[in-house]
Amino acid sequence: MKQFFTFVKKEFYHVFRDRKTLLMLFGLPIAQIMLFGFALTNEIKDSKIMVVDYANDSASKEIIQKLAASDQFELQKSLMSHREIEAAFKQGIVNLAVVFPANFNSDLLSQNSAQIQVIADASDPNKANSLTNYVNNIVRDYQQERVNESQLPYQIQAEIRMLYNPELKGATNFVPGVMALVLVLVCVLMTSISIVREKENGTMEILLVSPFNPFLVIISKAVPYFVLSLINLTVILLLSIFLMEMPFEGSLLLFYAESSLLIIAALSLGLLISNSTDSQQTAMLLALMGMMIPTMLFTGFMFPIENMPVPLRIISNVVPSKWYYIIVKSIMIKGLGFSAIWKETLVLVGMTAFFLFVSFKKFKIRLA
Amino acid sequence: MKNVVIKTDKLTKKFGDFIATDAITFEVYEGEIFGFLGANGAGKTTAMRMLCGLSIPTSGGATIAGFDIYKEAEKIKANIGYMSQKFSLYEDLTVIENIRFFGGVYGLSDKEIKEKSDDLIDLLGLKEESKKLVGSLPLGWKQKLAFSVAIIHDPKIVFLDEPTGGVDPVTRRQFWDLIYEASNRGITIFVTTHYMDEAEYCNRISMMVDGEMKALDTPTNLKKTYNAASMDEVFFELARGAKRQAD
Amino acid sequence: MVTLQNISKTYNKGAIKAVDQVSFKVKKGELFGLIGPDGAGKTSIFRMLTTLLIPDGGVASVNGLDVVTGYKEIRKQVGYMPGKFSLYQDLTVEENLNFFATLFNTTVQENYDLIKEIYVQIEPFKTRRAGKLSGGMKQKLALCCALIHRPTVLFLDEPTTGVDTVSRKEFWDMLKRLKDQGITILVSTPYMDEATLCERIALIQGGKIMSIDTPEAIIKSYPSPLFAVKSSKMSVLLEDLRKQDQVKSSFAFGEFHHLTFKENLPENQQSLLNDLEKLGHTCLEMKEITPTIEDCFIQLMSH
Numbered sequence A: 001m002k003q004f005f006t007f008v009k010k011e012f013y014h015v016f017r018d019r020k021t022l023l024m025l026f027g028l029p030i031a032q033i034m035l036f037g038f039a040l041t042n043e044i045k046d047s048k049i050m051v052v053d054y055a056n057d058s059a060s061k062e063i064i065q066k067l068a069a070s071d072q073f074e075l076q077k078s079l080m081s082h083r084e085i086e087a088a089f090k091q092g093i094v095n096l097a098v099v100f101p102a103n104f105n106s107d108l109l110s111q112n113s114a115q116i117q118v119i120a121d122a123s124d125p126n127k128a129n130s131l132t133n134y135v136n137n138i139v140r141d142y143q144q145e146r147v148n149e150s151q152l153p154y155q156i157q158a159e160i161r162m163l164y165n166p167e168l169k170g171a172t173n174f175v176p177g178v179m180a181l182v183l184v185l186v187c188v189l190m191t192s193i194s195i196v197r198e199k200e201n202g203t204m205e206i207l208l209v210s211p212f213n214p215f216l217v218i219i220s221k222a223v224p225y226f227v228l229s230l231i232n233l234t235v236i237l238l239l240s241i242f243l244m245e246m247p248f249e250g251s252l253l254l255f256y257a258e259s260s261l262l263i264i265a266a267l268s269l270g271l272l273i274s275n276s277t278d279s280q281q282t283a284m285l286l287a288l289m290g291m292m293i294p295t296m297l298f299t300g301f302m303f304p305i306e307n308m309p310v311p312l313r314i315i316s317n318v319v320p321s322k323w324y325y326i327i328v329k330s331i332m333i334k335g336l337g338f339s340a341i342w343k344e345t346l347v348l349v350g351m352t353a354f355f356l357f358v359s360f361k362k363f364k365i366r367l368a
Numbered sequence B: 001m002k003n004v005v006i007k008t009d010k011l012t013k014k015f016g017d018f019i020a021t022d023a024i025t026f027e028v029y030e031g032e033i034f035g036f037l038g039a040n041g042a043g044k045t046t047a048m049r050m051l052c053g054l055s056i057p058t059s060g061g062a063t064i065a066g067f068d069i070y071k072e073a074e075k076i077k078a079n080i081g082y083m084s085q086k087f088s089l090y091e092d093l094t095v096i097e098n099i100r101f102f103g104g105v106y107g108l109s110d111k112e113i114k115e116k117s118d119d120l121i122d123l124l125g126l127k128e129e130s131k132k133l134v135g136s137l138p139l140g141w142k143q144k145l146a147f148s149v150a151i152i153h154d155p156k157i158v159f160l161d162e163p164t165g166g167v168d169p170v171t172r173r174q175f176w177d178l179i180y181e182a183s184n185r186g187i188t189i190f191v192t193t194h195y196m197d198e199a200e201y202c203n204r205i206s207m208m209v210d211g212e213m214k215a216l217d218t219p220t221n222l223k224k225t226y227n228a229a230s231m232d233e234v235f236f237e238l239a240r241g242a243k244r245q246a247d
Numbered sequence C: 001m002v003t004l005q006n007i008s009k010t011y012n013k014g015a016i017k018a019v020d021q022v023s024f025k026v027k028k029g030e031l032f033g034l035i036g037p038d039g040a041g042k043t044s045i046f047r048m049l050t051t052l053l054i055p056d057g058g059v060a061s062v063n064g065l066d067v068v069t070g071y072k073e074i075r076k077q078v079g080y081m082p083g084k085f086s087l088y089q090d091l092t093v094e095e096n097l098n099f100f101a102t103l104f105n106t107t108v109q110e111n112y113d114l115i116k117e118i119y120v121q122i123e124p125f126k127t128r129r130a131g132k133l134s135g136g137m138k139q140k141l142a143l144c145c146a147l148i149h150r151p152t153v154l155f156l157d158e159p160t161t162g163v164d165t166v167s168r169k170e171f172w173d174m175l176k177r178l179k180d181q182g183i184t185i186l187v188s189t190p191y192m193d194e195a196t197l198c199e200r201i202a203l204i205q206g207g208k209i210m211s212i213d214t215p216e217a218i219i220k221s222y223p224s225p226l227f228a229v230k231s232s233k234m235s236v237l238l239e240d241l242r243k244q245d246q247v248k249s250s251f252a253f254g255e256f257h258h259l260t261f262k263e264n265l266p267e268n269q270q271s272l273l274n275d276l277e278k279l280g281h282t283c284l285e286m287k288e289i290t291p292t293i294e295d296c297f298i299q300l301m302s303h
Helices: A002-017 A019-037 A058-069 A082-091 A104-111 A125-150 A171-201 A203-209 A214-243 A252-275 A280-298 A310-316 A320-334 A338-362 B044-051 B073-079 B095-105 B110-124 B139-150 B169-184 B196-200 B219-225 B231-239 C042-049 C071-077 C093-103 C112-125 C135-147 C165-180 C192-197 C215-220 C234-243 C268-278 C293-301
Strands: A047-053 A073-079 A096-100 A113-121 A155-163 B004-015 B018-024 B027-029 B033-038 B059-064 B080-084 B157-161 B188-192 B204-209 B212-217 C002-011 C016-026 C031-035 C057-062 C078-081 C153-157 C184-189 C200-205 C208-213 C226-230 C247-253 C256-261 C285-289
Touching (some): A002 A019, A002 A214, A002 C093, A019 A171, A047 A058, A047 A082, A047 A125, A058 A073, A058 A104, A073 A082, A082 A096, A113 A125, A171 A252, A171 A280, A203 A214, A203 C078, A214 A252, A320 A338, B018 B212, B027 B188, B033 B044, B033 B169, B044 B059, B044 B188, B073 B080, B080 B139, B095 B139, B169 C247, B204 B219, B204 B231, B212 B219, B212 B231, B231 C165, C016 C042, C031 C042, C031 C192, C042 C057, C042 C184, C078 C135, C093 C112, C093 C135, C112 C135, C112 C165, C135 C165, C200 C215, C200 C293, C208 C215, C215 C293, C234 C247, C234 C256
Parallel strands (some): A047 A073, A047 A096, B033 B188, B080 B157, C031 C184, C031 C200, C153 C184
Antiparallel strands (some): B004 B059, C002 C016, C226 C256
């Protein structure tokens, strides 16, 4: 056991003394989260909107005027019906439509409450989210003014409809994606490189000629990356909760358990790669081409899988991160428990077992 | 008066506080076989890089084939050949492809390349192997081929960095036959080696110790000076005093 | 201790014959040298003996254990220093040593007496990273690491390649002292001059053993008297020697050229000197010499 710990210690030395790689490992996910989380939700100016005003009364006109006056919006035109909205969206002329029902002002006066409908093109979810928020703010301002005038509580409710991307896949969906990507990247890439490096340096020869169990070599190599991945995961989690106000509804324990499962799957994949190559370059290329790109494509956080052609949808099933992504979303956003994700978990367990089996089977206790 | 092809004046290279090459001054004559000896870390590689125009000196100067190492590095490169033990040829190209490639790099015309490669393959007896990958040749053949390629453009000077390391004794001698032949054609040979018998084949030998040039003379005179029976002893006598430990 | 019987190894599905029917025995406590150029098959032989490669043919054993079936036991008993510097460059001297000690289930303290003499030379640099050591010191550290578990058989694959003369001498002195402690040592080297430092040697070329014996016996078996000759113009002299009818072989050898005659006649020397003088050579000097291992190697290669 002491041998094992010494080995693990040595691996940590390697990791901490290679400053550049370490920086990249932690810097990259943070940069990604920041990029997608903030840069893309920056203030939006002069977005094209249109209105359908069935009411055509003082209240609706006043709100429309406010919308047109704001920096964020550029009023494109007023339409006569819902049907025209659909067409305008499809042509991509506008990003947002606001619909005032008939009797808007009278509803407001008689029932102290009225509804408007806000329809956004959510294929760019971050933008759609921001735009609807702006509309909400303007409507709230108007409400405030009327309350001040009449001392009566008015309620205008905005009913928001997102077109094309009703779940509004944005930052909230992006974070679990980045998590999956980072875990796969760190584990597959780093383990395979660190094993192949021993081969390149010739130290593998000495390790094999020692009485130390070759399998323990592999396992102790995996430990630091396992730990690193968990730290990385925690950093991303904290960033997204405190900086980006992501919800975390479910069980933290379950989240870490499921993440560990993906890590083990990725580690065994890394081992598999390191078995089939002798140079760090090839290992890196294999890991990037073989793992990173499929992860980006088929996890579902960049490109919705349900919109893909059938063959690609089938392929996506063999990508472990796809299942992890579903699991994490369920835990973080929907707050679901194990009973809701046991099927996905089972798939991941199966994959992990398979990768582990193959990589141990293929592991060489000699050279060549 | 012999023609001087390499002339250095207090050539110095520092890496931070570390003086890799410490004010070395020497001359090499045209057609000479000049042995550049020294223990590991004595500063041989650094000096050689400066002479090839690959590295800029911290101070001092040198002219190589009449060109200044500060201002005319490109002209120097056109007039020298270089071969090292580690990299010299592309292992995944065939013999003939390597010859053509390096001929092209040095700006030979297609006709010249054709002639040269035919001569070269004849000289080395590689007719059967000309279409084989260089990686599949024995080390000794590779090194002989690499040397021939390094002088394909008839340079004034050729720099050889441990060209015969690990080569068998017979091929090593064949390699030196090639060196003599090039030297007779007027090409100056600047060579480093770990084999002390090869030091004897040089016209003159320099010894680097701790970045300084501690000795420079013919092998016979060096043995006389240090009262030694062989070059091995001369080397040992000089290098033993080295203080520098790190590479 | 170590035996090989008709051991063969091929690569690329038989296209490259690295080791061809090699047999030899190394006795307990012997310092045995495998002498040959790069590509002769030295590394392949070492890797088979250290259980890293499986032979394609033949049987081999170390300490009576078969290299294929007994690999687990062998790995506990042998020390191995591969040709390339194989320590962790980003770990310090001390960390490397401790790591390898633990790997072999022992401690540095336990076997300190064995490595003490070597280790004290690098101890001043124990906090330095191995990658920052000079060639000679790296090699000492690698030897310490290979010795740390007190192996009974030590395999050193080209330990002195790329190391300067001074460090090479020191290294061989260390090997002799290790041998005195009863460790069986197999060492390979491309430097022929190191052959005489071994008790017995095998000269190997192209995967085949050309000769196995003590260095003295190999030198003694040199088939004909060997002469050294020099003149004021060495390169011309070599060409002229090759043209002489009575000369069987001639080759450059340091400050002299070495040569043998076709027939063993007493007047050989004088008649050759006369001929050379006629060709215009001055300062001629000629003497009969004892062959070196390199002479023997060249002679064996020409067969």
